[in-house]
Amino acid sequence: MTFKSKIAYTIIVLIAVLTVLFFWVYQGKEEVYQTVAKVMPTHYNGEQFAGSETCIACHQDIYKSHIQTPHFKTSALASPETLKGTFDSSAHGVDLIDAVAKIEQDGEDFYQIITSKSTGKVLDRSRLDIVVGSGVKGQSYLSFNDDFLTQLQVSYFTLTDDFINSPGYPNYKFVRSVTDNCIKCHVTFAKNGDFKGNTNIYERESFMYGIDCERCHGPLKKHVDFRTGQLDQNNIDPVVRIDSLARQLKMDVCVQCHSGLRAIQIKDNPFSFVAGERLDKYAKNYNFGRTQAELDVHGNQYGLLTSSECFKNSDTMTCTTCHDPHQKQRGDAQHFNSKCIECHSSPKELHTAQDFNTSQPTNCISCHMPLFPSQTMMVKLGNDNKETSVDIRTHLIGIYVDGVLQKRR
Template sequence: MLKRSFCLITFLVVVVIILSQCVGTKTDPRGPVYAGDESCKSCHRSAFDAHRTSAHHFASTIADKHSVLGSFLAPSNVFNFPGDVTVRMESDTSGLYQTAYQHGSPQEKGRFAVTIGQGRKAQTYLSFKENKYYQLPISYFTQVHSWANSPGFPATHPYFNRLVPATCFSCHSSYVNVTTTYEGMQRVEKFAENEVMYGINCERCHGPAKEHADFHTRHPQEKTAQHITRTGNLTRQQQVDMCAVCHSGLKTPQRSLFEFKPGDKLSDYIMADYLATASERQSNDVHGNQYQLLTASKCYRESNQLTCNTCHDAHAVNRNNLQAYNNQCLSCHQPATDRFCTNKALPPAALQQQCVNCHMPVQPSRVITLLPSGKEQPVADSLRSHLIKVYR
């Protein structure tokens, strides 16, 4: 009897352990070859923690009082349109809302569902209704510390019906559950609510990592990365293509950009309009066209090593350390060589602190402008140009 009880208890313990492991293991919606971010943390803690503060991580988040930067307190929660029309940012126990009023009477409202952007420059917001995402009419503009009319929206009235396609999520998230159908001749996308992997996560750039994570969990003594693409082994074009997926402007996809893996050719995924001539690239906007501007630069054309990663660490936040970027320039343009700056207006020591400000200046965007409440003219978002040249 005791032997039978012992066997039964042992069996139950084993079952509980197995079931607890099953319960604790989430299936990645992208498929069995993906491991999920948490699997990266134990071996790559420094990069993991740095990434958690990056703009990539905050490319999208759930909209709540922690992620939305603007005020919900009067009078700072109001955006004014002509004709006694206002939009108020409001909150209650059910969530956050943008509500349009005319002559004080509520007309239409949209619930904050998704926050787009960390807010270093601005944030915009999405609502979800009947399996579709819509951009809300009011964004937050960090430059003026207030609410502003969303880019491209009418300045005369609030507009709640701008559909957000899956292509937007392909650069602001790591996965979204969307199905495509046709209603007559019209292509219709339908999203599953809350089935979004917010932000740009590890495997979005590094590729599927389940086999890699499983191998190194079993073989912790193996320090050479196995079963994953090592970006340093890719060609220069393959490396910049990884960034150009999202930093080459609006594109016409031939297949889902969510399928892009490191080492793939971007030209296999999109129409080749991003492969413009150098002169055409110089007309590209500072917002979103970093690939075109960089590759049009003489520094890029005459180097066989310069890539996005030469200056940028995709994991870390180093944008405030301007001298670190200057030092990258100085690694090629060393003082006391014929490659150093020929400007005689400043001494060499001062020139070494101005490389980026002089040759990659901050410029206003021509395509991203926001209209703050009470203003007559929109204000351009400003970004640093990636066209490296002598500016006069």
């Protein structure tokens, strides 16, 4: 080889190495962001999702208010914008029997680090990939290990603005696999490696975070195509008009997530149900045998509401009688009380003067839908065994005296 060709050879090798290095680094970067859905996924029923941004053009007001709701914010990629809590050195670790778990920030990324108490050795370092919960009550963290999804040991508890051992976790180092049965109520869509949704292997690109339009309305690419003239106008618009459905079908849109765990999957995958179908064909609760009094207030607004006299004695009451699904309404007592009065037009006559001898005679929900501590959203704080729980408004509308439901006369 001449000197010249040696140089040429070296340059070629160098370029080759740099090219390989570039793609390797670039791919590494790709991996970091691959959890963002690039191409909208296709639902199990063959319909394609359009993504809520395509709705803006025609349903701007609904879109604008929807993105403010806890539904929309109930899951996201973990980032400084989506994570609640303080991650500096003042944040205290979660004390386990044999270790301490802490969340630490590293640039834009966050890691859970579990350190052994006896040896000081780092036992686990997992990145926070997905955050679950808008933070009304708290947030949990999910982490990908390759395509395997797990829930981390630490959660954030809003009431105390602090980190806790995740609800239901033992007080030693533990890893919980995340199957569809966990995330089905917190994302719009995700494709599991197994049709029944029983594994924790996911197609990371298939995730649609948050409870978005198409979680309630079903995948709507065809509706968008139809309305933008890209679909033959002889077709019919496939969009389901929820407000014209029968009462139970209308409720089922909400009930898929607000009736307790509904852990028995009778048919298909946990994401298969779409608006307009009968939910009972797809999933059932295993706590059917429970008496009303035992129905927990966490997540089972359906069971509680349907046990109420208001629901049983009216033909029209559904979740959307009181809730606008596109609005953030927490704390708007005036709105909710106005709904009571639509059916109970002269509340004065319903009450003895004594009952109304209160500073807030018109705050119907404070007496008839009182706050109760949740039995499932309960946490032990620190080392004392005192339990603190979140208060949830019961949907068992009724007459309460000292927190006890009075039997109907």
